[in-house]
Amino acid sequence: MSARQPVPPSATARLSVAVRHRLGAFRLDAGFSAESGITALFGRSGSGKTSLVNVIAGLIRPDEGRIDIDGRILVDTAAGIFVPPHRRRIGYVFQDARLFPHLAVRNNLLYGRWFAGAAGRRDDFDRVVEMLGIGHLLDRRPSLLSGGERQRVAIGRALLSVPRVLLMDEPLASLDPGRKAEILPYIERLRDEAGVPIVYVSHAIDEVARLAGTVVLLAGGQVLAAGAPERVLGRVDLEPLSGTDEAGAVLDARVLREDDGFGLAELETRAGRVFVPASGLTAGRSVRLRIRARDVMLAADRPQGISALNILAGQVASVGAAHGAAVDVQVDCGGALLVARITRRSAAQMNLAAGTPVFAVVKSVSFAS
Amino acid sequence: MLGLSDEELTAVRLSLVVAGWATAGSLPVAVLVALVLGRCRFPGVGLLNGLVLLPLILPPVVTGYLLLLLFGRRGAIGTFLAEYLGIVFAFRWTGAALAAGVMGFPLMVRAIRLSVEAVDRRLEAAAGTLGASPVWVFLTVTLPLMLPGIVAGAILCFAKAMGEFGATITFVSSIPGETQTLPSAIYALTQVPGGDAGALRLTLVSVAIALLALLASEWLARRAGRRIGLQ
Numbered sequence: 001m002s003a004r005q006p007v008p009p010s011a012t013a014r015l016s017v018a019v020r021h022r023l024g025a026f027r028l029d030a031g032f033s034a035e036s037g038i039t040a041l042f043g044r045s046g047s048g049k050t051s052l053v054n055v056i057a058g059l060i061r062p063d064e065g066r067i068d069i070d071g072r073i074l075v076d077t078a079a080g081i082f083v084p085p086h087r088r089r090i091g092y093v094f095q096d097a098r099l100f101p102h103l104a105v106r107n108n109l110l111y112g113r114w115f116a117g118a119a120g121r122r123d124d125f126d127r128v129v130e131m132l133g134i135g136h137l138l139d140r141r142p143s144l145l146s147g148g149e150r151q152r153v154a155i156g157r158a159l160l161s162v163p164r165v166l167l168m169d170e171p172l173a174s175l176d177p178g179r180k181a182e183i184l185p186y187i188e189r190l191r192d193e194a195g196v197p198i199v200y201v202s203h204a205i206d207e208v209a210r211l212a213g214t215v216v217l218l219a220g221g222q223v224l225a226a227g228a229p230e231r232v233l234g235r236v237d238l239e240p241l242s243g244t245d246e247a248g249a250v251l252d253a254r255v256l257r258e259d260d261g262f263g264l265a266e267l268e269t270r271a272g273r274v275f276v277p278a279s280g281l282t283a284g285r286s287v288r289l290r291i292r293a294r295d296v297m298l299a300a301d302r303p304q305g306i307s308a309l310n311i312l313a314g315q316v317a318s319v320g321a322a323h324g325a326a327v328d329v330q331v332d333c334g335g336a337l338l339v340a341r342i343t344r345r346s347a348a349q350m351n352l353a354a355g356t357p358v359f360a361v362v363k364s365v366s367f368a369s
Numbered sequence: 370m371l372g373l374s375d376e377e378l379t380a381v382r383l384s385l386v387v388a389g390w391a392t393a394g395s396l397p398v399a400v401l402v403a404l405v406l407g408r409c410r411f412p413g414v415g416l417l418n419g420l421v422l423l424p425l426i427l428p429p430v431v432t433g434y435l436l437l438l439l440f441g442r443r444g445a446i447g448t449f450l451a452e453y454l455g456i457v458f459a460f461r462w463t464g465a466a467l468a469a470g471v472m473g474f475p476l477m478v479r480a481i482r483l484s485v486e487a488v489d490r491r492l493e494a495a496a497g498t499l500g501a502s503p504v505w506v507f508l509t510v511t512l513p514l515m516l517p518g519i520v521a522g523a524i525l526c527f528a529k530a531m532g533e534f535g536a537t538i539t540f541v542s543s544i545p546g547e548t549q550t551l552p553s554a555i556y557a558l559t560q561v562p563g564g565d566a567g568a569l570r571l572t573l574v575s576v577a578i579a580l581l582a583l584l585a586s587e588w589l590a591r592r593a594g595r596r597i598g599l600q
Contacts, residue, residue, distance in 0.1 A: 085498050090498060091499075100495075161498075
């Protein structure tokens with residue numbers, strides 16, 4: 001059976017979902033498709049992210065809809081098809097890990113593998129244990145693990161069940177920033193090495209910006225936008241939809257020079273050249289930058305004699321809805337969309353409207369990866 | 370041994386056999402009933418719960434008499450079982466085990482039901498996503514997590530069965546070597562002149578067995594609790 005073979009990284013494994021479901025007063029009416037890599041379901045709490053992954057896993061039976069993975073139909077209400085959870089081969093990493101308390105870590109890891117009929121594949125086990133750095137935990141009970149360790153074991157357990165798709169429901173939400181930083185690299189390795197499409201639920205824009213290849217923006221049970229992170233996360237109406245006050249842009253960049261002699265690295269982006277403090281960047285490497293809206297000023301003419309190094313030319317793409325005294329302005333710089341949070345007063349004085357040429361003065365840039 | 374007469378020794382041995390069978394026979398039914406009571410919501414669930422608890426509330430003599438009516442030689446169920454399966458309860462040690470099992474059943478169900486309700490159903494959902502069918506989920510997750518309650522319930526039932534008197538003597542009388550268990554032997558000894566010494570010896574045996582059962586239950590419960598990570 002082909003499902004027992006590990007999916008090669010080049011496989012175009014695909015998941016497609018289109019479902020409708022009522023949960024009390026809440027209505028879920030959403031659809032998306034996912035390829036290899038990470039697809040993030042992004043939105044504020046209560047937007048239906050977890051319900052949607054529960055529908056994919058088979059823990060919720062949708063009123064209407066269709067789900068298929070690699071051409072295999074899991075749900076088709078019109079045809080009366082509903083594959084029960086244990087026959088779906090979907091790995092699910094829960095927010096609360098849900099390790100079996102009566103089994104040692106090793107047997108937790110082997111649990112799903114046994115049902116997948118892959119028990120003889122010793123090399124697979126060693127590889128996953130090594131990738132997640134949990135070799136020293138194998139004989140412990142889950143109750144003796146830290147939150148971060150628990151979550152890594154949960155990821156390993158799901159992965160070893162040889163899933164066609166991996167669902168991760170806010171796997172970092174219950175961890176403090178230190179533990180998060182400890183796990184993020186493992187999830188990146190998973191994305192790059194495991195070759196399984198991952199559906200990653202999160203309301204943290206940093207995680208989404210760092211990990212996702214595709215972002216699906218959910219609000220009120222519906223998909224409002226789906227696409228590349230720089231498109232979806234740069235929307236000026238993102239804040240009310242996602243509940244984040246971290247509105248900003250995501251920019252893919254390539255390192256041109258490691259050090260310009262002043263300790264800064266020079267990066268190339270679609271918006272133009274950008275200088276950032278060099279910290280272990282090697283030339284040629286691809287990185288993802290995040291520029292927060294509140295770190296961007298706008299100027300009508302190119303500013304002279306100013307300390308800011310990163311000044312990008314562009315034109316206003318759209319002016320968002322006002323909130324309080326502030327307004328978010330989306331600026332198109334060579335196809336890349338930056339967002340600037342300025343006062344309404346400035347926007348009026350500068351006569352900003354779609355098409356107005358402006359210069360974006362970037363005060364600070366952070367790395368998403 | 371311990372200065373016990375053959376008759377007294379027989380009563381001790383019979384009591385252990387009766388209590389053992391009563392516990393073993395009740396266990397699967399009690400797990401099933403506890404699962405139904407702990408998990409299912411249907412109109413008759415309150416009635417079932419009341420029926421299970423009935424022997425706890427009724428005078429034991431009443432329970433014994435009901436058993437006699439149902440499982441006696443002319444009882445509705447007793448006739449059927451004797452005719453088609455060759456199982457006879459009336460005035461046999463099997464009847465003593467049945468009476469002891471019925472009396473211990475409510476205690477067992479209550480202990481197991483508590484553990485059923487304590488099982489985290491989210492763990493069962495997780496097992497399902499890992500490929501375990503409902504039957505496997507029950508065997509590999511639900512049952513192991515219920516173990517402390519099952520152990521506690523079994524010990525309670527065993528202890529109750531060892532001490533059961535009223536229902537047993539009403540249902541199967543007190544026939545030495547067949548249905549005369551420890552309590553009925555002690556009672557019989559107190560009714561005859563010069564029986565005091567024998568009654569005291571059997572009383573000491575009873576105390577010893579009860580203490581051992583208690584210690585065993587503590588130890589088993591702690592072990593089972595550690596196994597499922599309750600510290």
